Amino acid sequence: MIIPPEELEPATLTRLLEDFVTRDGTDNGDDTSLERRVERARCALHRREAVIVFNPLTEQCALMLRSEVPRELMEDEGASPE
16 A cells, blocks of 8 residues: 555654665765765656555565556556556
């Protein structure tokens, strides 16, 4: 399911974004500060380039590029894939 970022409390969204940008394999040698990486993720959500996907089976969230989300998931949520 797609979680609209505006439905999350600001502090919750920030903690979620911090978790996303500090997960193993996400830095790719990037020395950018945590704050800057969180801001880039927040901007991607704002520009609708990325979405927050929640998997109810695993109870895990992921930040995904909109273009990589399966079309049927986007359609189920009433969101346009592009």
